[in-house]
Amino acid sequence: MILTLTETERQVALAISVAVALCGLALAAAGNQDTMEIHGWLILAFGGICALVVIREIWGPEPPKSRLESYYDEPIKFGIAASMAWAVVAMFVGVWVAALLAFPDLTFDGAWASFGRLRPVHTSGVIFGFGGNALIATSLHVVQRTSRARLPDQLSAWFVLVGYNLFCILAASGYLLGVTQSKEYAEAEWYADIWLVIVWVTYFILYIRTLARRKEPHIYVANWYFMAFILVVAILHSINNLAVPVSLGHAKSYTIWSGVQDAMVQWWYGHNAVAFFLTAGFLGMLYYYLPIRAQRPIFSYRLSILSFWGITFFYMWAGSHHLHYTALPHWVQTLGMTFSVMLLVPSWASAGNALLTLNGAWHRVRDDATLRFMMVAAVFYGISTFEGSFLAIRPVNSLSHYTDWTVGHVHAGALGWVALITFGSLYTLVPSLWKREGMYSPALVEWHFWLSLAGTLVYIFAMWNSGIIQGLMWRTYTEEGTLAYSFLDSLRAMYPYYIARAFGGLLFLIGAVIGAYNMWMTVRAAPAKAPLESDVPLNAAVAAAGRG
Amino acid sequence: MDISHDALVAFSKSWGLFYLIGLMIGVLIYTFRPSNRGKFNRAKQSVLDQDDKPWT
Numbered sequence A: 001m002i003l004t005l006t007e008t009e010r011q012v013a014l015a016i017s018v019a020v021a022l023c024g025l026a027l028a029a030a031g032n033q034d035t036m037e038i039h040g041w042l043i044l045a046f047g048g049i050c051a052l053v054v055i056r057e058i059w060g061p062e063p064p065k066s067r068l069e070s071y072y073d074e075p076i077k078f079g080i081a082a083s084m085a086w087a088v089v090a091m092f093v094g095v096w097v098a099a100l101l102a103f104p105d106l107t108f109d110g111a112w113a114s115f116g117r118l119r120p121v122h123t124s125g126v127i128f129g130f131g132g133n134a135l136i137a138t139s140l141h142v143v144q145r146t147s148r149a150r151l152p153d154q155l156s157a158w159f160v161l162v163g164y165n166l167f168c169i170l171a172a173s174g175y176l177l178g179v180t181q182s183k184e185y186a187e188a189e190w191y192a193d194i195w196l197v198i199v200w201v202t203y204f205i206l207y208i209r210t211l212a213r214r215k216e217p218h219i220y221v222a223n224w225y226f227m228a229f230i231l232v233v234a235i236l237h238s239i240n241n242l243a244v245p246v247s248l249g250h251a252k253s254y255t256i257w258s259g260v261q262d263a264m265v266q267w268w269y270g271h272n273a274v275a276f277f278l279t280a281g282f283l284g285m286l287y288y289y290l291p292i293r294a295q296r297p298i299f300s301y302r303l304s305i306l307s308f309w310g311i312t313f314f315y316m317w318a319g320s321h322h323l324h325y326t327a328l329p330h331w332v333q334t335l336g337m338t339f340s341v342m343l344l345v346p347s348w349a350s351a352g353n354a355l356l357t358l359n360g361a362w363h364r365v366r367d368d369a370t371l372r373f374m375m376v377a378a379v380f381y382g383i384s385t386f387e388g389s390f391l392a393i394r395p396v397n398s399l400s401h402y403t404d405w406t407v408g409h410v411h412a413g414a415l416g417w418v419a420l421i422t423f424g425s426l427y428t429l430v431p432s433l434w435k436r437e438g439m440y441s442p443a444l445v446e447w448h449f450w451l452s453l454a455g456t457l458v459y460i461f462a463m464w465n466s467g468i469i470q471g472l473m474w475r476t477y478t479e480e481g482t483l484a485y486s487f488l489d490s491l492r493a494m495y496p497y498y499i500a501r502a503f504g505g506l507l508f509l510i511g512a513v514i515g516a517y518n519m520w521m522t523v524r525a526a527p528a529k530a531p532l533e534s535d536v537p538l539n540a541a542v543a544a545a546g547r548g
Numbered sequence B: 001m002d003i004s005h006d007a008l009v010a011f012s013k014s015w016g017l018f019y020l021i022g023l024m025i026g027v028l029i030y031t032f033r034p035s036n037r038g039k040f041n042r043a044k045q046s047v048l049d050q051d052d053k054p055w056t
């Protein structure tokens, strides 16, 4: 992988790795005794390993000029591997926290294994680790293909992917240590946040530079969604994480926002993280991999443009539906509610566009589990956005808020939509990237599909049930006007549902493990597609090209 | 300068509305302009091309 970098790029890579390692050392020194010290050593080790990897091959031969006649896919392969690795780890932690709710003893008396610490490991792990790596990898694949242009250089994409994973590791390990900003989906502390800004800006510039090199005049719509994802996440992350550290030697920081402004900024961030991280980017995947896999063009290109602008401009205003019945001014709540309901239109336009694309290819959906992943993802996208618009209505929210119904909604979106579209896209991408005829085992893809679908259904039905029961128990009054049930009563009523949910999650986890295994074996063992173009051993070919 | 809550609300209720309507009109024009039809049709077909090499 280092051999695909030019000599200058290798030197820059080494310099960056060393700089990162030195920053780690500085953090470790400044943070002495604080949890930050541990993170300092971690960063030092991470930078050191990167430096070693680069040094090992720094004097290797230059990559051949002919590289410019192909797309640059090496970092994308890394991103896919990282994505699946995070999926397995983070979904395992998800099953663990689900089990904790039914069997609280599973913390084994360790502070690090308490619910409050493991939960963000799960949420950040799946959203940023699994989802984020998949988004970066697929976006770099799609932008090259649809622009008919190679990435402008070899180093930036590596910096983005490796740097991004450093952020994910800092985040997850920090939560186990008790480091947190206490902002949902943005728990990582200030130094990790600053690092993410650097990585993300590089990502944005890389994307723009690739688009600027495009040979195809029109920018395909999938890129618009990816661009919106990158740009808006940069804005959200920077504004929500404005904070002042206690001192430069402390992990703890305090946000500059206060009171209801803080709540509003947080949920402006939170909801747009749903919109642009968990929706826009994955719609980019949908608009590229679904037509490819179905071998049919998107049903209506115009509709995809209209829904793009609808989604980007409506979502921005919807965040306040997370703060119904709070100190937030009433009109702001109403604004969020109204935009949430309007959002249903562009959301269903996308879901409908996807399903209509498949109209006429249903036989393929029947036979091909990969395409079925994407079809079911579009259906769940439709379901979860309908549900979201419904939950955003203030009186409905008075029943659902604080209950498991929200969790059910989240997972209709996260499992049914985000994870399934990702698996469908990766199953399309992996064989083509590694030049294989197909996946190692189509039967295992089938298994993965049915396990995912069963797991998702068990999960969301359990949470719908428990959520509505919870909500109703909390608002049932006796004739004397007192509450009929104590909180503990409602907790006891949840017990069977929590077990069912953990079981559904387990099915989903098994599916993901099977998927990771299948991809691994595809890379290792599946037969190659075309015979190799030349018969010359690689080193000789490289040397010859180097001379030429 | 003192910005009152009412002024802010009035501003967002009027200009916020106008800018969204303006945006919508712009998007509709872009989407349905007959001269864009060919471009969009080409775009939607071109992702299905089999060749996997950058153009030079």
Ligand code: HEM
Pocket (backbone or CB within 6 Å): A184, A274, A278, A279, A318, A321, A322, A323, A340, A341, A343, A344, A347, A381, A384, A385, A386, A387, A388, A389, A390, A391, A392, A393, A397, A400, A401, A402, A406, A409, A410, A412, A413, A414, A417, A418
């Ligand atoms: C039209 C689209 C959508 C709307 C209007 C919407 C609306 C809502 C509402 C009203 C809540 C509950 C807020 C509360 O009572 O605290 C919520 C929660 C949530 N939704 Fe959606 N939703 C939509 C789509 C999605 C999608 C596609 C996902 C993908 C995963 C998603 C992920 C989430 C998450 C993660 C939460 C939990 C937030 C928390 O931690 O409290 N939503 N959404």
